Structure formats: C-alpha cells, structure tokens
Amino acid sequence: MALLELDGLTKRYGGLTAVNGVTMRVEAGEVRAVIGPNGAGKTSLFHLITGVVPASAGDVRFEGRSLTRLSSYQRCQAGLSRTFQLTSLFPEMTARENCRLSAQARLARRWQPYGGQAVFGEASTRGDEALERLGLTAVAGRPAGLLSHGDQRLLEVAMALAQRPRVLLLDEPTQGLSVEETLTAVETLAGLFAGGRLTVLLVEHDMEVVFRLAQKITVMHRGSVIADDVPSVVKEDAAVQAAYLGGYA
Amino acid sequence: MVNQADILRRTMLQAAAAAGFATLAGPAAAADPIKIGIPVALTGPLGGVGAQMRRACEFWAKEVNAKGGLLGRPVELVIEDTAGNPATTVRTVQEMVERDGIRVITAIVASNEALATVPKLAEWDTIFVSGDNGDGRLTAESLVPNFFRANVSGPMGTRAVALWLRDSPMKNFYGLGMDYAWGHNSMDVFAAEAKRAGKNFMGAVFSPTGTKDFSTYITKIRQSGAEGVYLVLAGDDNNAFLAQAKQYRLGDKVQMLTEQVDQMSINATGDSAIGLIGSSRYPFSLDNPVNKAFVAAWQAEYGRPPDLFEGDQYQSCKVLQAGIEKAGSIEAAKLRTALEGLAVTSVKGPIVMRACDHQAEQPGFIVKVVKREGMEHPVPEVIASYPADRVTPPCNKMVYDD
Amino acid sequence: MDLLPFLLTQCLNALSQAALLFFLGVGLTLIFGIMRIVNFAHGTFYMLGAFIGYSSARVTGSFWAGLVIGPLIAGAIGAAFEMGLLRRLYRRDASAFLMVTFGLTLVLGEIIRLIWGVDALQLEVPEVFSGIVFLFDEPFPTYRLFLAGAGVVVAVGIWQFLERTRLGLLIRATSQNAEMVHALGVDVNLVRTAIFGIGCGLAALGGVLAAPLVTASLGMAGNAIIDAFVIVIIGGMGSFLGSLLAAVLVAFVQVFGTYYFPDFALAAMYMLMLLVLVIRPGGLLGKEA
C-alpha cells in the first residue's frame, strides 16, 4: 500500500475541468515532483489533496484511509504539511516563533489556555531543529517579514518540517527566487531529502530543480496526467516533450 | 460649574464652622447658597425640551435672587447635561449629591430618566420635584417618598382630552403612539376613557422611536375609518408625523387629537399643526393675575411668551420654593413634610400638592392650533378647561373611576 | 380601501422611501468602495444638508436653491476634510479612519447645534409639489412621487457618471487598484478628494430632500447613519447597484412589514440584514466573502 494515493481526482469549475481524473501513488520515502505548463492544474491538485477546495469526484487516501470528508486543518493534523506558492508566513513574528507555532499544531495540548511552558518548550525544540536543518538558525531571531525572499521561502519549508509531517507538500519552493538563491535553496533541499526519511510531493516549474530533487515525476497537461515515471524515462517521453519539455530542449 | 473660588469658599466656611465660630458666622452661613440640581438634557433629541426647562429654572432663580433669595440665601443652580440618557442622569445626580452636597433636584426631562433616578432618592436623601415627567407610574406603582410631581402627568393630559371627547359628536377613534412606555400608558388611559364615554376605540398601532416614514401608519389610520385619531408622539417623531399627515391630507378626513400641544413642535411643523386638538399642560394665555405677571416678566426677558414646558417647569420651581419656605430648610425629611398637602397659587391658579401620591392637583386645558394674524407661527388657543378634581386621577392610580 | 389602491399606495410609499435610503447609502458605499473608509460622519453630512437646505430656502425663498446649495457646501466640507486630515492617514490601518470620522461627527454635530439651535426646523415642500394626486380616490402627495422620480434620476445620473466620464472611469479604476492608477500618472489623491466630496454631497442631497418629511433636527444624524450602514451592508460594500437594490428591498420590507407586523417594525431591518449576511457574507452584490 502506498502512503498517499489519489484515485480519479477531479475538479470542475462550471464548464472548466481543472483537474481531470488524476490517479497517483506516492510511496513512503519517495520524492515526487508534479510538473506541467501553466494552467496544467498542479496547484489545483495541491488544493484538492490538502482540502482547501472540495473535489468534484475521486478520492484521496492517506495510509489507506480516505481523506475526502476531512477539512483542510484535519488533513494537516493527519500528517500532510504544505507550503504555499505565494509565501505565507506570520510577518511580525520571528522566524523562531513561526516555526514554534507551526510545531505547536501537532502537540496534544496546543490549545491550552494558560501557562504552556511545556508546550512551548517542546514546540521550540522541534522548531529550532527544523530551522537548523534549513540553515536558518542565524536569522531565527528576526521578524519573518524582514527576512530575504530566499530565506522566507526556506522558512516556510522549515515551518512545514517542524510539524514532522508524514508527507511534505511543497508548492514551487523556488518561486520568485534569483538564480543564486535558487541554487542555494536547491542544495539545502537536496540535503534535506537525502536521508530518504521524508516523503515529499513537490510542484515545480523549474526543470533544473525538478531533475535535481525528484526521484519520480508526474507530468500534468490540461488537468490530466500524461506521464508518470522516473526522470530519465519522463525526459524521453514523446508526449511530454510535445506538451511541455519541447520548449526547453 | 464648580470653580476654584467656589471650592475655596466652601472649605473656608467649613473651617470656620469647625473652629466653633458657627454661631458667630451667622451672616456668612446665610449667604451660603441653596443649591438646586438641574440634571437636564441639553444635547440629544430632547435638547429642545431641556433648553426650555433650563430657561424656566434660570428665570425663576433670577427672580428669587432679585428679591433677596430663599430663606435669606441665594439660589444657585447646578446645571449639567444628561443628553437624555438615563444612565448618565443617575450618574450626574449621584455626583451632584456627593460633590456639591445637593439635596434638591428638578428639571429632569424624560420619564425614563426619572424612573431610573427615583429608586436612588432615598439613598441620596434627596428630594426630586418633577417639572415635566409624565409617566403615570411615577405617582402610582413607582412612587417613592422623596418624589413629587408638580406638573401635569400623561394620564391627566389624556383625561382632559377624554373629557372633551364626551361632548364631541365623534364616535370612532384610532390610536397612534410611540412604542415607548409613555405611549402605551397614555393609549391605555385613552382607550379606557373612550369606552367609558360610549365611544368606539378601534385599536392602536405603535411606531418605534425614531420612525421617519409614517406613510404606512397614515394608511392604517385611514383604513380604520375612524373619525378621530389619538396621537401620543413626541419630539422628532411627532414633527415627522404631522408634516407627513398634512402631505397626505389626513386632517381632511380625520380629526387629529394629541396628548400635548406645545409651541416648539408647532413651530417645527408650521401649518401642518393647524386644526390639531389636544391638551396643554400650560397655555400662556391663562387669565389670572399670577400668570399675567409671569407672562409679562417673561416677555420682557425673552421677547416672546413662555411655552408649555417653560410654564410647567416654572410652576414646579414655585412649588419647590413654597415648600422650602414652609420647611425653612432643604433637609429631605422636613421638605417632604412641607410639600405634602402644600397649596400654592400658581400660574394655573390655585393648586395643591396632595399628600397621598405626591401629585399636584391642577386643572386641565384643551387647546386647538389656529392661525392668528400677526403671528409668525400658528398658536394654541384654549377651547375648554376642566377643574382639578376631574382631571387628577384617584390617589396612586393611573386610571379614572368615572 | 380596496386592494388595488392599497397596493399602489404602499408601493409608491416604498419607492419614495427607497429613494431617500438610496441617497443615504450610495455615498457611503462609493466612499467605502474607493477608499476603504467606514465614514462614521456620513449621517452628520445628511443632517448638515437638511439644515443648510433650510437656511438657503429661507434666505432665497426657494426650496430648489437649498437643494443645490446644501449638497455643494456639504460636499465642499467633505472634500476639505479629506484633503486636510484623511489624506495623511492612508498609510494607517482602518481604525484611524473610524476614530477621525467619529471625531468629525461630534465636532460637526456640535457646530450645527451652535448655529441652528436645538429646535427642529421645518423646510416646506416646494410649491410645485405641495399638491396631491388621487390614486383610485386615495390622495397621494405629489412630493413623494417627486422623491421616487428624483431617486431614479440620481441613480441613472451616477451610473452614467461612473460609466461615461473620465472621473468616473478613474473612480472605478481606483477602486480596483489604486497603485496601478497612480502608476499611470493620475493623481489618486484628487480622485479620493472628489469621491469623498461627492459622497458627502449625496448624503446632504438626501438630507435636503428628506427635510420636508421629517423636519431638520439634531436627531437626524444618529438615525441616518445606521440606516446608511444597513443599506451598504445589505447591498455589498462598495457596490453602487447593490445599494440601489438594498434601498428598494429595505423600503419594501419596512413599508409592508410595518403594515402586517407592526410589532416587528424595528427588528425587521436588522433581521433582513442578518439573513442577507448569513446567506451572502459580502452582501447582495458584494465582492468580499
């Protein structure tokens, strides 16, 4: 049984079908990228998996359990942590507080309305660990809103990581970064994924990034999956080349 | 209203008394003013009425002080704005009591302000002589020993209208009142009185305070087929209704009757008020020597005759004055005894503050609004008057037996 | 009264009332749509219009002079207020506007009291419209017909203004994206001043037109502002068409609600507002959810 299974997942907006019967299996420990041209339905797919928008048809299963009826925060509680295409942080909190609040969400007494030293202590430990892994310890005390754009993108990953997720969903982690920032970010992420302990689902535009990070690639085009394999095979796929990679080759 | 010099003077007086000079300081003690609290609505929707009441109090104080004061002491008014808000009124009076040592108040404008204030009078050991508050309950179920009503109450005004109706050929009546305690009380009295007079009361409708569009109410009145409609409206609502009723030509078919007719609303509605019949708590045209002197002095001071609330508040001040003179003090216990059963020759003729429910027995007047040559606005003209014993309700009651 | 004349009378009553509510609401909604300001002082401008209208009519002897002068002066005061104070606050959060317009309400209200006194003042219906027409034998004031007509004229006028004129175009563009308009070299400040002035002027126009029905009094502002809020909220904040729709809806609910359920006259408007908001949190035609 795969960790995360999508079964005929479909989203229709009126006459437009944004996601059309996507079926996909993500195994534990796998780093999977979803790629496709603009409007292919990648971000919509993310929204369907995380429950931000309800699916028109199909099912999302996590560890064999259907998530369809769970709302977005419940899916997160189940172990899916995500980042956003447009950076979404708590700008007035420090980077450390951002991670702490994120980690706190996975603790049983996260809602405790008094005291809370124990909760904060545990959450800080997890948060600091995540900051460390993304190399953000040096800027941990700065307000998130004042960090460089590159650090903000990484901070969002750190926040997701601090939740110790079963599946990490990253929506274009290098979006809007300069060439140099992208390089740094990719190396950091590659280091992070190296141990094989994380299961990652990644939407990405930048082909260099995808081929550097992903073990498996799903290619989407106009809402449908047109290829699903290891990078070397996908690269050679004629349909993919026609639809998408042609522009890069 | 308190200034530094005032506080200083008071402190010195207290010091003198403490030093055992109290007996020697006779003249100084006599100059210690009698302070009267005026917690009156000067801003907000009741500001117009409040301005009249304050004016009457100031006129009275000036008059008294010109004649050497009360008990040989000058009268000092402590005037504060309540904005017509009962909570503010209670706080204001509390402060007057605690800060200025005030033991007598008058000139509260609205009945709900008065109803909020009276339960506290005992705690404050303070006498309150009403000059405007019409709610029948103040001298019935809500009566407290320290409250006195020198003015005409709402039920009394309604009663006067009802007495006038007995002699009128109209048979069928409808009612429009403000959705307010006063509106409901007065309407109840009117309904009961109309039935007793063998008239047909066809029902009433109540509009929320602040209603701006009366068209639907006018439709309802018209549909009822009544010959007369009894109005219990005040302030902006009253003005709006009269203006719109005129635009719908309601007066052509239905005689409008109202609990109180005052010049201020006539001025605000102009010709719309012409033909309106209602009771008046105080019409300035009363023919008696006390009133003639009062109107003349008022005219000299303000260049116009006194309006309803001015006359009624002035009467309250005179009652208070007579009480203080009789008691020789403003101590609540003494003043209360003095006021009970007190007879005064007022602007409305002889009146008696009866002991049983602290309501002043006084006559009722019915006026009709007419246009007069040489006057800018229409004026009320007395068309009937009823003696005190017919207008004043039985003790502690809001309804009448006959 | 038969059913037909009854229905006709009530519908015309509602339409005349809708016109007054529309004048009140549309200015507020325009200001909100463009400037994201909840203008607490809107009711006070309405009241100011009534008082200036009264004085101008008294001095010139013509209601129509008041109808022109009232909105002009109120609009000028509104524009001056925007230039003098509001303009310095656009970088701050919405609470600053709430407070500064609350302050203006107090100041303007007190100035009106000092100038015109506490007594209510009557503005006579203009001679032309002081008569009545008979609808199946039921008298109906021509002034109310005029009000309904004025509502239609002003609504069409504003619509044409927004659609056809350059300023209208800028106003619509600014409500979409102020920075973009600014980048195009347009003085956004000027647009804001204009819209604030126009909004206040519209409120004052409503005030002058309402004065013959309710008299000019110090109680006007408090009543008006909550009505204006309700119209804007039901219609959707910032939506011109929404405020028109809401004014008509509220007027009909009030006129017929008061007739059939007089005990709920006060609650009807708020129940309607709650109902609309629960179904459509952004209001009938609002964009925000």
Added chain:
Amino acid sequence: MRAVVCAAIVLAIAPFGLPLFAMTLLTEALILGLLAMSLDLMVGYTRLISFGHAAAYGLGAYTSGYLLLHTSLPLPFAVLAASALAGAVAIGVAWVCTLATGISFSMLTLAFAQLLYAVAFKWTSVTGASDGLAGIPRRAGPFGITMFQTKDGYYYLVLFCLLGAYAFCRSLVRSPFGAVLRGIRENEAKTLSLGYNTRLYKIAVVAVSFALGGLAGALYSPFAGFANTDLLFWLFSGQVLIMVIVGGQGTLHGPILGAAFFMLLEHVLSLYTESWALFFGLIFIGFVMFAPEGIWGLLTRRVRA
C-alpha cells in the same frame, strides 16, 4: 509587570484618598475598562473587529439586573450567572458570525447587537422595554456578606474582578492558545493550513470576550441601579471600540486606560462647557493625527525617550 502591580496598589488604596464622587467615577471607569479590555481580546489579539460589543455589556447588565430584581440570588452569584450567560450566547453568535471574515464579520456582529437591541425594546416583561430596569438592588450575601452594599465595598468588588480578569487575559494571551490567536491575527489562512481549526479558536475567544464583557455589564447594572436599551445601542459598541483603539490595542492595559480616558474626558468637558462634544471630537482627531499608537504607546514612548 512592576507598573501593573503599582497601579493595582494605587487603585487599592484609592478609597482612602479620594472624595465620594471621584470614587463613583473611578468605579465606572474600571467597569468600562473591563469591557474595553474584553474587546481587546478580539480586536487587538485576534483582529476580530466587533461592531457589536455592546451586546455583551447589555446582556450582562440586563441579566444581572433581572436576577437581582426578580430572584433572591446574592449579588456575586447574579453577576457570575450573567457573565456565564453572555459567554454562552456568544457561542451561538460567534458560530454564525465566524462564517464570515474581515469587514463582513464586523457587520454581522453589528447586526446581531442591533437585533438584540430591538428585542430588548419589545420584551417588556424581562427588559422593561424603553424604561429599562430601574432600582436594581445590591443584594447582600452570600453568607451574610454585606460589604458589596457599600460604595467602597462595591468598588473593591469591581477592582477584584478587573484585576482577576486582567490576570486571566494576560495568562491567556501568553499561553499556547494565545499564540494561535496571534497566528490568526497575522495570517488566518496560514494558521488554518498549519492544522489549527481556526473557527473554533475564534468562537472560543469571542465567548471569553463576551463573558468578560458580560461581567462588566453585570457589574454595571447593580452599580448604577439601572439598565436600559442604550447599553445595547450600536453607538455604544462604536465607543467601546474607540476606547480600545485610543488606549492602544493588543496591550490589555491600554484599553483600560482608553476607557478611563474616554469617560473622564467626556465627563470633565461636560462640566465646563455645554459644547463638550466639540472639544471631545477635536481631541479625538488630534489623537489620531499625533498619537497613532494610542495612550499606552504615547506613555511608553515618553518613557523610552
């Protein structure tokens, strides 16, 4: 923290130094302070801008007034019951209002408060309609305690409630729960995506805020001996919101200062001039223009400088 302890001590010894009427004003200022502080939980810490906080105050005031007039419940129990009722009603109100966010949320709270106002106007048997409830007693008890019947005793009850509520709120906003509120304030969508059921947190904070606002109202009606529909009117909601902003939102003590400032300024001005509203308004405008961070901000800026 030291400043808070100092302020508490000064307030505790105030009855020994202040004249009677000043104590009346101070008591009312503290009650309003409690109300403003309760609103700060929503406005300052969660950015839930409520235009209907008068509903909490009015609910509390009417409930304790009704209980004291018509039952034999001792004063402290009546006050607590009123506070609990306000909190319970808030759960229902918040459940509906949190369907919306931003300005729509504000408008829904306004609609609810106005509906409550309309109900209070019609439900004569309970609310006394336009008359309100008058002559509300400060009943003795429990266990024969008569302390609260005296002026100073009542002041201490109010002070105790305010300090207790302050300690509670302070602990709340610094707790894990408070951290989530802060998250909602800064970025609600993100907070939701982190796995927090933000709507539940919002409903909870509205309930707490209403319970404390209700407590303030419940203390007010036996203090004034009176409750009426003005306490529920939208204008009052606006004033409380302004007290919070003037004082400095998101600080808890700022709004208490704001409330005292608002009330005392209005009071002092109205003593000296009939045109108090003119100066009151001008001072407000001046505040916005020159002291954007509120009274607390102004004070701390002075201290730092």
